[in-house]
Amino acid sequence: MKTGLFVGFILLLVPLQTTVLGSVSPFGIRPDLCLIAACLIGFLTGQVQGLIMGFFLGFVQDLFSASDLWLNTITKSGVGFFAGLIARNLANAASHSAFLVVAVFSVFSGVVFMVSSRVGMDIGDVLLGFPSILLPQALFDGLVAIAVYWVATRWTPEASSF
Amino acid sequence: MIGRVRPLVLWSPSTRRLVVVLVIIALVLLFLLPRQTQFLLQQVSKPVADLVSVPLEMMADVDRGVRNWWNQYVALQGMYEQNRDLQVKVQNLEGELNRLREHALASQRLAALLDFQEESAMTTLAARVIGRSASNWYSGVVLNKGEDDGVAVEFGVITPAGIVGHIVKVASSTSIALLITDPNVAVTGLVQRTRDEGIVQGTAQGYVRMKYIPPLAAVKEGDAVVTSGLTGGFPRGLLIGQVLKVGEREGDLFQTAHVAPVVDFGKLEEVLIVLPPPSSESTESIGNILTSQEKKPKDS
Numbered sequence: 153m154k155t156g157l158f159v160g161f162i163l164l165l166v167p168l169q170t171t172v173l174g175s176v177s178p179f180g181i182r183p184d185l186c187l188i189a190a191c192l193i194g195f196l197t198g199q200v201q202g203l204i205m206g207f208f209l210g211f212v213q214d215l216f217s218a219s220d221l222w223l224n225t226i227t228k229s230g231v232g233f234f235a236g237l238i239a240r241n242l243a244n245a246a247s248h249s250a251f252l253v254v255a256v257f258s259v260f261s262g263v264v265f266m267v268s269s270r271v272g273m274d275i276g277d278v279l280l281g282f283p284s285i286l287l288p289q290a291l292f293d294g295l296v297a298i299a300v301y302w303v304a305t306r307w308t309p310e311a312s313s314f
Numbered sequence: 315m316i317g318r319v320r321p322l323v324l325w326s327p328s329t330r331r332l333v334v335v336l337v338i339i340a341l342v343l344l345f346l347l348p349r350q351t352q353f354l355l356q357q358v359s360k361p362v363a364d365l366v367s368v369p370l371e372m373m374a375d376v377d378r379g380v381r382n383w384w385n386q387y388v389a390l391q392g393m394y395e396q397n398r399d400l401q402v403k404v405q406n407l408e409g410e411l412n413r414l415r416e417h418a419l420a421s422q423r424l425a426a427l428l429d430f431q432e433e434s435a436m437t438t439l440a441a442r443v444i445g446r447s448a449s450n451w452y453s454g455v456v457l458n459k460g461e462d463d464g465v466a467v468e469f470g471v472i473t474p475a476g477i478v479g480h481i482v483k484v485a486s487s488t489s490i491a492l493l494i495t496d497p498n499v500a501v502t503g504l505v506q507r508t509r510d511e512g513i514v515q516g517t518a519q520g521y522v523r524m525k526y527i528p529p530l531a532a533v534k535e536g537d538a539v540v541t542s543g544l545t546g547g548f549p550r551g552l553l554i555g556q557v558l559k560v561g562e563r564e565g566d567l568f569q570t571a572h573v574a575p576v577v578d579f580g581k582l583e584e585v586l587i588v589l590p591p592p593s594s595e596s597t598e599s600i601g602n603i604l605t606s607q608e609k610k611p612k613d614s
Contacts, residue, residue: 167370170445170456171377180520181450200334205597211355215363216370216445218452218482218492222344222352229341265451269517273497277518284519285450 162205165189166212181288183296186213186224187261190232192300199236206232209245219269227264231257250301255294262286346522356577360461363485370488371458374444378583401578405475408576409553412476416506416540418549436549438472439463444488447556451498453516454479457580460487470547470588476576477501477554480547489587493579494554495520503554503573504542505533511542514573522555527569533560539573548588 165185173182186209194202210228217224235253241248266281343351358449385394417438440460447454459465471491479499483490492499495516503514503524510531512524527533537557543550555573 163366166366166448167373167445169448170370171373174377174446182446184450186448200330204337207341211359212362212366213448215359215483215485216456216488216490217448218454218490218496218498219449220348220352222348222355224449226341226344229337242442262451265449269451270497273518274527277497280518281451289450303556 156160158205161189162208162212165209166216167279170216173286177253178292179288181285181292183292184258184261185296186210186228187231188254188256188293188297188300190228191235191257192250192297192304194232194235195250195253196301196304197236199233199240202232202234202236203229204232206230219265223265225267227261231261247298247301250297251294255290256298258290258293259286262289360485364423364487367458367485367488371444371454374442374458385606397522403436404574405473409474409476411552412506412538412540412553415538419506437589437591439465439589441465441471441489441585441587443582443585447490447492452498453493453520454490455484455493455585457481457489457491457587459471459587460489464585464589465489468543468547469590471585472548472552472588473577473582473585475553477541477548477552478577478579478582479535481587491585491587494522494575494577495579500545501548501554502542503539504550505531505557505571506538506540507535508532511544512568512571514539522574522575524557525568527560527571529567529569531569533557533569533571535559539571565599 169182169185173185176182188203190209192203206228207225209225210226213224214222214227215222235257238253248268262281262285265280266286270278270281340351441457441459441463443455444458444613445456447456455478457465457471465481465484467481467484469481471480477492477494479493479496480501481489482492493516494501494514497516497518498516500513502511504511505524505527508531510525510527510533514522514524517523524539535557539557541548541550541552541554541555553576555575556570558574560571
């Protein structure tokens with residue numbers, strides 16, 4: 153049952169990202185649901201869970217993205233893993249911590265994509281990705297993370313006392 | 315901090331260890347041998363993509379239904395329908411006008427001499443846009459036609475108005491097309507009036523520019539830019555856009571023009587994938603050359 157939930161979650165998140173979020177994209181920027189999910193899962197449940205979920209979410213996202221067939225796989229795995237590591241050293245975390253962690257990882261992941269998608273271009277064009285995509289997306293990802301964090305921590309009250 | 319919520323996956327310790335080891339091996343291989351691992355991933359990716367395409371198509375239908383309902387019944391009753399019909403009509407007429415203009419120019423210059431059959435014969439396959447690329451860093455769309463329908467990487471994607479982009483990734487029943495506004499797409503273009511060639515490429519800002527226009531070319535604002543047919547994927551004479559501004563800096567070897575694409579990429583719903591012409595059509599008459607015919611997808 154749990155494995156079914158895991159598979160269902162992975163299979164539904166990317167279609168949600170590619171279809172419905174197309175209609176919810178202020179200034180043409182959509183939140184990266186897979187990054188938010190990998191990051192929060194790592195953050196809330198540990199680096200191993202983050203690594204595994206990040207790997208599979210990134211792989212499926214790669215299938216429906218125009219990028220190379222590994223870029224999301226690697227970045228999402230890393231995001232899930234390192235978010236888990238950071239969470240281990242946080243005594244008191246709240247929604248603002250989730251915002252910060254997701255936004256920072258969104259920036260790191262964005263830099264990887266910005267460099268890889270703009271190979272051979274003028275440095276000015278490459279850096280233009282900062283104000284036009286990278287920073288707005290980081291902000292958007294962080295804000296969505298606050299909402300997801302709030303829901304996730306309230307829907308599983310029995311685990312909150314851990 | 316960890317443990318605020320229950321893990322989504324509650325595998326046994328041995329299964330968990332196995333999954334972690336496999337994931338780590340896969341990541342190490344991706345780092346060390348990215349090219350070789352891509353081949354393996356492509357084999358695995360096709361059935362997974364087919365599986366994901368089922369909820370994807372369902373969500374696309376729901377999304378389309380909600381959007382249609384909103385646009386037609388809530389936002390602008392009647393006006394939306396009328397506007398959309400007129401826009402489609404204008405786009406079709408623009409495409410038709412461009413084709414006729416191109417045809418007339420070609421006929422005037424080279425009627426008896428040139429063999430346009432190979433460069434302009436066009437077989438197309440209709441496809442529906444079912445999603446947008448899952449990343450903000452690439453301007454792409456997900457199409458509901460894939461390898462099973464005869465689609466392959468590098469095939470051109472167009473609408474009746476003009477060109478859209480080309481296919482970069484193919485699964486059995488879906489494919490990803492990168493739009494002409496993406497910096498990673500470049501096609502050879504031709505200024506229709508002056509016949510000067512250049513490279514049309516997307517930019518990081520999201521518009522399109524035509525580079526390497528000869529310095530003495532008298533290109534001006536409003537000139538139509540069409541495909542030259544020199545690069546794969548597109549036959550000659552398909553409208554790309556109109557010149558917005560010609561930039562020329564002192565000392566530059568070439569001119570560069572900003573081009574406004576004729577296709578509205580924000581409202582793409584249906585597109586045509588350009589298939590390579592079958593060899594049996596080599597005896598087609600010139601009258602049929604600039605006519606696109608829709609090929610029915612294979613029964614599957």
